[in-house]
Amino acid sequence: MVRFEGVGLRYGMGPEVLRDITFSIEPRSFQYLTGPSGAGKTTLLKLMLLSLKPTRGLINLFGHDVTRRQNDALSAARQRMGVVFQDFRLLDHLTVYENVSLPLRVKGRDEASYRSEVIELLRWVGLGERMHSIPPVLSGGEKQRAAIARALIVKPELLLADEPTGNVDPTLARRLLRLFMELQRLGTAVVIATHDLNLMDQNDARRLVLADGYLHVDG
Amino acid sequence: MSTAERLLRRIGRALRVARARAWPLLQAMRQGAMSGARAAAGQGQAMPEIPGLPSGLKREQPLIPVDSAASRALVAVIAILTFLAALAGGAAHMVATASSEWRSAISNEMTVQIKPDPRRNIEDDIARAARVFRGAPGVAEVRIVPRAESDRLLEPWLGAGLQLAELPVPRLLVVTISRSSRPDVEALRQSLRREAPTASLDDHGLWVGRLSTMANTLILAGVVVVLLVTLAAGLAVAFATRGAMAGSHDSVEVLHLVGANDAFIAREFQGRFLKLGLEGGAIGGLSALVVTVVLGWISLSWSSGPGADQLKALFGAFEIGWTGYLIVVSIAALVALIAGLVSRLTVQRHLRQMA
Ligand SMILES: Nc1ncnc2c1ncn2[C@@H]1O[C@H](COP(=O)(O)OP(=O)(O)OP(=O)(O)O)[C@@H](O)[C@H]1O
Ligand SMILES: [Mg+2]
Numbered sequence: 001m002v003r004f005e006g007v008g009l010r011y012g013m014g015p016e017v018l019r020d021i022t023f024s025i026e027p028r029s030f031q032y033l034t035g036p037s038g039a040g041k042t043t044l045l046k047l048m049l050l051s052l053k054p055t056r057g058l059i060n061l062f063g064h065d066v067t068r069r070q071n072d073a074l075s076a077a078r079q080r081m082g083v084v085f086q087d088f089r090l091l092d093h094l095t096v097y098e099n100v101s102l103p104l105r106v107k108g109r110d111e112a113s114y115r116s117e118v119i120e121l122l123r124w125v126g127l128g129e130r131m132h133s134i135p136p137v138l139s140g141g142e143k144q145r146a147a148i149a150r151a152l153i154v155k156p157e158l159l160l161a162d163e164p165t166g167n168v169d170p171t172l173a174r175r176l177l178r179l180f181m182e183l184q185r186l187g188t189a190v191v192i193a194t195h196d197l198n199l200m201d202q203n204d205a206r207r208l209v210l211a212d213g214y215l216h217v218d219g
Numbered sequence: 220m221s222t223a224e225r226l227l228r229r230i231g232r233a234l235r236v237a238r239a240r241a242w243p244l245l246q247a248m249r250q251g252a253m254s255g256a257r258a259a260a261g262q263g264q265a266m267p268e269i270p271g272l273p274s275g276l277k278r279e280q281p282l283i284p285v286d287s288a289a290s291r292a293l294v295a296v297i298a299i300l301t302f303l304a305a306l307a308g309g310a311a312h313m314v315a316t317a318s319s320e321w322r323s324a325i326s327n328e329m330t331v332q333i334k335p336d337p338r339r340n341i342e343d344d345i346a347r348a349a350r351v352f353r354g355a356p357g358v359a360e361v362r363i364v365p366r367a368e369s370d371r372l373l374e375p376w377l378g379a380g381l382q383l384a385e386l387p388v389p390r391l392l393v394v395t396i397s398r399s400s401r402p403d404v405e406a407l408r409q410s411l412r413r414e415a416p417t418a419s420l421d422d423h424g425l426w427v428g429r430l431s432t433m434a435n436t437l438i439l440a441g442v443v444v445v446l447l448v449t450l451a452a453g454l455a456v457a458f459a460t461r462g463a464m465a466g467s468h469d470s471v472e473v474l475h476l477v478g479a480n481d482a483f484i485a486r487e488f489q490g491r492f493l494k495l496g497l498e499g500g501a502i503g504g505l506s507a508l509v510v511t512v513v514l515g516w517i518s519l520s521w522s523s524g525p526g527a528d529q530l531k532a533l534f535g536a537f538e539i540g541w542t543g544y545l546i547v548v549s550i551a552a553l554v555a556l557i558a559g560l561v562s563r564l565t566v567q568r569h570l571r572q573m574a
Pocket of ligand 1: 011017035036037038039040041042043044086195
């Protein structure tokens with residue numbers, strides 16, 4: 001589903017943040033991406049999301065070489081992914097309900113056809129009462145849950161989540177983790193970037209560890 | 220029981236049944252959480268509306284944040300430009316109609332002027348001149364303008380009190396040209412000179428030529444103004460779009476990241492600016508129509524006063540008619556269309572640069 005071969009990346013003229021990264025992600029798999037702060041987790045996720053182009057190496061996504069693809073092909077690939085950003089990236093002028101339905105609207109779906117799905121998902125992540133608030137008035141954890149809901153609403157083939165439990169209490173973190181595991185059971189490949197050891201100990205999943213720009217795989 | 224009551228009852232019963240059928244489904248979804256949501260998605264459109272959807276829930280908001288101050292300014296600019304363009308277009312149309320009206324009236328006539336000469340009998344000359352034209356090919360009608368009528372024509376210029384009978388006032392013949400064939404003006408002029416040496420023939424050619432040139436210049440000026448104004452409106456929209464894109468860079472990026480392609484994003488902007496363009500165009504076009512109607516009333520009140528005929532001859536009546544209104548409306552529509560188109564092109568260029 002995702003295959004990196006000898007991928008390297010540097011920002012501008014700086015040092016290589018990622019060096020010689022080689023790994024692959026199978027359909028319906030569950031893995032953590034971990035490593036110290038500044039190791040390049042977010043950077044690696046951005047490469048998978050195609051919002052950064054590698055300085056060298058090959059990236060293969062859903063069976064296509066994406067290092068040399070045009071804008072519209074990228075949007076098609078992105079519609080098959082769900083992403084939770086570390087900084088949420090919610091649109092401040094839209095309500096939570098609208099933020100969560102955004103990927104469906106982008107796909108051209110009619111509002112009446114997804115209304116109930118969105119509301120159900122919002123209730124499940126505990127935002128049923130907050131669906132007509134705008135992000136600036138939400139707490140950090142509420143924003144995070146809204147961001148997660150937006151990534152899940154499209155039932156993605158690949159879910160990329162950057163510190164999805166960074167702003168919530170341990171109980172809610174466990175609940176969200178169960179949500180991700182449920183998603184994986186239903187057929188989504190899940191990648192969770194985190195340095196929360198407690199979270200990773202909750203289940204026995206593969207760990208991709210980044211250190212000094214290199215990646216090695218545990219399990 | 221009336222038909223209406225029966226209908227209402229039936230609708231009420233249908234609603235209750237639908238509600239009852241939906242309920243177990245909703246319960247199942249609650250329990251199944253994600254898998255329930257998935258099931259719902261599988262059923263797609265068939266899902267009944269969830270009860271308790273907040274009534275104030277905002278939906279289908281514009282995806283790009285709206286800068287209302289900038290939007291209002293743009294609407295004002297477009298309204299002013301449309302107003303000016305519509306007036307210029309309307310004026311050009313008015314001049315065109317007026318000039319074509321009198322052009323056809325004037326070029327269907329020739330005037331023969333017979334100057335009085337103390338050595339000749341003017342009534343004989345008139346009769347002879349009339350004979351030259353009567354029956355000539357291409358001439359439909361010859362009318363001798365009676366002395367009283369030509370005196371009246373002079374009155375506004377010379378004053379009413381004057382004894383015109385003592386003055387050597389020329390006499391006129393109005394020759395109407397037939398619609399089917401043109402007369403041979405040169406031949407007629409020569410035979411007229413033989414029959415009545417003091418007579419001269421004016422086929423209005425010089426007048427028509429000069430007035431046509433003037434009218435055409437005015438029309439051209441109107442068209443150029445319309446073109447310039449549309450260009451200015453296009454530029455204003457291009458700048459406004461750039462500003463909006465710079466201001467909503469983050470939103471555009473998020474849209475990209477959730478899978479929107481360039482065309483989708485361009486549509487969002489284009490729709491917005493098309494709406495602003497329509498708003499500004501409607502305001503400007505309506506004001507122009509109002510101004511035209513008011514000018515029409517004013518000219519109507521003038522037409523009872525003196526000098527009305529001259530005004531009417533110069534500017535035409537202030538009745539722009541249906542074509543005139545159509546021109547004003549289509550200029551407004553054109554400006555709105557250009558607003559939508561220009562914003563689309565601007566956004567697409569900007570997005571290509573972003574990539
Ligand atoms: N846009 C950028 N320009 C230049 N350098 C950058 C940029 N983004 C990230 N970096 C650098 O790349 C390195 C990796 O950053 P990254 O955000 O991927 O780390 P991370 O593993 O996600 O850290 P954290 O756990 O704190 O989120 C850091 O040293 C960071 O300073
Ligand atoms: Mg990070």
